[in-house]
Amino acid sequence: MSLPETMTAVLLTGLGGPEKLELRHDVPVPQPGPGEVLIRVGAAGVNNTDINTRIGWYAKGVTGATDPSAATIGGQEEGTWRREGMQFPRIQGADIAGTIVATGEGVDPGRVGERVMVDPCPRPEGGDLSLLAYRGSECDGGFAQFCKAPSADAHKMTVDMTEAELASFPCSYSTAENLLTRAKCGPGDTVLVTGASGGVGSAAVQLARRRGATVIAQCGAAKAETVKALGAERVIDRGDNPADVLGAESVDLVIDLVGGPAWPVLLDVLRRGGRYATSGAIAGPIVELDLRTLYLKDLTLMGCTALDEGVFAALVGHINRGEVKPLVAATYPLAEISRAQEDFAKKSHVGKLVLVPPEIAG
Numbered sequence: 281m282s283l284p285e286t287m288t289a290v291l292l293t294g295l296g297g298p299e300k301l302e303l304r305h306d307v308p309v310p311q312p313g314p315g316e317v318l319i320r321v322g323a324a325g326v327n328n329t330d331i332n333t334r335i336g337w338y339a340k341g342v343t344g345a346t347d348p349s350a351a352t353i354g355g356q357e358e359g360t361w362r363r364e365g366m367q368f369p370r371i372q373g374a375d376i377a378g379t380i381v382a383t384g385e386g387v388d389p390g391r392v393g394e395r396v397m398v399d400p401c402p403r404p405e406g407g408d409l410s411l412l413a414y415r416g417s418e419c420d421g422g423f424a425q426f427c428k429a430p431s432a433d434a435h436k437m438t439v440d441m442t443e444a445e446l447a448s449f450p451c452s453y454s455t456a457e458n459l460l461t462r463a464k465c466g467p468g469d470t471v472l473v474t475g476a477s478g479g480v481g482s483a484a485v486q487l488a489r490r491r492g493a494t495v496i497a498q499c500g501a502a503k504a505e506t507v508k509a510l511g512a513e514r515v516i517d518r519g520d521n522p523a524d525v526l527g528a529e530s531v532d533l534v535i536d537l538v539g540g541p542a543w544p545v546l547l548d549v550l551r552r553g554g555r556y557a558t559s560g561a562i563a564g565p566i567v568e569l570d571l572r573t574l575y576l577k578d579l580t581l582m583g584c585t586a587l588d589e590g591v592f593a594a595l596v597g598h599i600n601r602g603e604v605k606p607l608v609a610a611t612y613p614l615a616e617i618s619r620a621q622e623d624f625a626k627k628s629h630v631g632k633l634v635l636v637p638p639e640i641a642g
């Protein structure tokens with residue numbers, strides 16, 4: 281295809297509300313450098329991270345839930361998870377699915393035409409996590425007609441799915457697969473997944489079941505049947521106390537995306553020697569921990585952001601073999617990003633909301 285010089289993209293111009301998202305039609309198309317590919321973005325998913333970054337929720341001074349209307353806006357220097365502040369303007373969007381349309385030096389030109397899914401958060405070479413670059417935060421992402429990425433991060437997709445379906449996978453499913461990998465989830469485990477109707481939670485239900493674990497999901501009653509259909513053996517209401525419903529010391533592993541005031545009971549429900557893994561705190565990041573519970577029960581607590589080596593490639597294999605299915609709640613034109621993020625914040629959906637950039641003219 282003939283590539284244009286400019287493209288439509290949404291630029292994040294600073295920390296704040298939706299007014300900081302600027303739809304532009306004159307953004308230069310990025311040029312792939314050595315070892316990189318240029319991707320025509322077919323679809324890009326919406327994530328908590330997009331909103332949390334925009335409102336500065338990662339600032340230490342913010343202690344509330346991930347509610348954009350209630351969060352304290354952090355300063356540029358402290359509003360991200362990296363020591364250095366955000367660089368603006370930034371194109372957000374970690375979930376990217378599309379087609380390679382050009383290659384940089386050292387990349388096989390035969391990759392042009394491949395449908396790909398992009399690793400949203402690869403582990404830096406050498407393992408230095410201070411160099412972690414999350415797509416859409418430390419480097420530009422997919423809320424645009426084109427984006428570039430290292431060739432190694434663009435994985436060929438052979439499964440028969442739409443680009444909107446493929447865009448529902450990268451961030452949520454790789455996060456879930458990473459949580460389960462770190463926690464060594466396997467056959468015989470009983471796993472409690474909190475926030476099980478969200479993107480990561482619904483992915484964790486499927487992926488834990490794929491590993492042979494027995495899955496107990498916690499979510500709102502209105503979403504229970506949908507979550508159960510994903511593979512949960514049992515669904516408990518999000519307002520329930522898991523220890524009261526399931527019994528103390530009844531699960532081997534907790535995959536937690538919620539946090540907040542109810543957090544301590546998640547350690548009560550773990551068996552001795554149990555594991556807890558988290559990658560989110562939608563109900564609030566500040567929790568109360570009784571260290572005696574931690575050490576007397578020999579528990580292991582894990583925080584997970586950077587993907588372990590091989591996790592994303594393994595996920596791609598699961599998808600290409602049809603072992604997990606996409607769960608797209610709704611799609612929106614890229615121009616309606618503010619409405620999509622507003623709907624996302626309502627938490628009334630199950631699965632993923634996906635943005636679709638406009639077609640390329642000509």
